[in-house]
Amino acid sequence: MCRSDVRQAVLAKNDDLAAGLRGDLAGQGVSVVNLLSSPGSGKTELLGRVLARAVGRGVPVAALTADLATENDAVRLARSGAPVQQLLTDGLCHLEARQVRARLDGWLPPDTRLLFVENVGNLVCPAAYDLGETLRIVLMAVTEGEDKPLKYPTAFGSAHLVVITKTDLAEPAGFDESAFRTNVHRVNPGVEIVRSCARTGAGVDTLLDRALAARDGIPHRPPLASHPHGHHPASPASLA
Template sequence: MCESVDDVTQAVLAKNDGLAASLRDELARRGVSVANLLSSPGSGKTELLGRVLARAVERRVPVAALTADLATENDARRLARSGAPVKQLLTDGLCHLEARQLRGHVESWLPQDTSLLFVENVGNLVCPAAYDLGESLRIVLMAVTEGEDKPLKYPTAFGSAHLVVLTKTDLAEAAGFDESAFHANLRRVNPGVEVVRTCARTGDGVDTVLERVLAARDGGSVHRPPLAPHPHGHVHAPDPVS
């Protein structure tokens, strides 16, 4: 009997969830906290992350970053200017990261003294939302230029966020961004989630983002949204049985 696409999807996601849970336990034993950053392309995620990494380095936080893209190592070069250890992960066309990929880099590359690992996921708010990476904190970023209805268009991503970060806030007035409407829309998919306003150009909000991530690392209270359902997205076929 042939498996349906839904059956294959659920099998792949279930395998990923199992790997993620195991990786989360392993990282916890090593004292490593992972922040998984999700956003659309062009949100300013890389620029903001570079600022956060630089601030962490200044404060002597043992931090590292893994950045994922379909092609080029441009983001890794940009993030490396912070002084933090950075590794580029090329997905060869895959539109999201999976727990197996993160595990491989944790085992082969992550510096031993790391206590905080930022993972910059592929720029996409659909597929990455379905894949737990074993993260301690899921941060969803959105530029004010993207429109206040974004949470309603991508409810799985925003609904699974522990923290939401607004970027490029210096452009809010020019873009006609209705922040009240944005907050109302966000409450519909993730009531109670904290929103941090940032501007990488001026540095506004950079310290706040770092403080929230450090608090999560150190066992502080973190908003925990209800478990969001897996969306139907692109998946790999299950690995062949050896």
């Protein structure tokens, strides 16, 4: 089997596992929100604000956060008052559906209705892997450059919602929001773009409301593209 065939088999296996996980969680009344961004986008701080707001509003929410190493993000997110678990990937640059299912087994509180999954900080590898999510959110800080959607079309093109973070830094960073919005819509026409700032709380309620609204049905999203480069984590046999 050639390398391309192995990669496609890995992705097909993941898709099957993700579909099963989505169905099982939906049967329990749980919706999953998959958060993707590059490192340093501010997604952990923003997610902490969203979790705290959910707790304050009485929404049964939980979070799973992934990193290559350390449990620092889980400690930070737990301050929200929501149940949080850390998933360490041991060097793997993305999450897969099998890892999510394994981490949730025996842990997810039975009354959970909304589960946020903070993916590994990377806009390449995670973009090709369905985690059984109901809503996929891609975040980008104003310091990252307006052309990022064109550089990472798989990630931005598969998003249900795009979030601009650290908007309080837009002016000093010289961020051209109009150009950014144009580039997002070149790869994902019509997708909603939300402005946010963890420091001020701007956008927090909007994100929570969008996550809750997604429980009513899976929003339209273009099919996930094939993994955009030659790296693949494992053979199909290891995923069986």
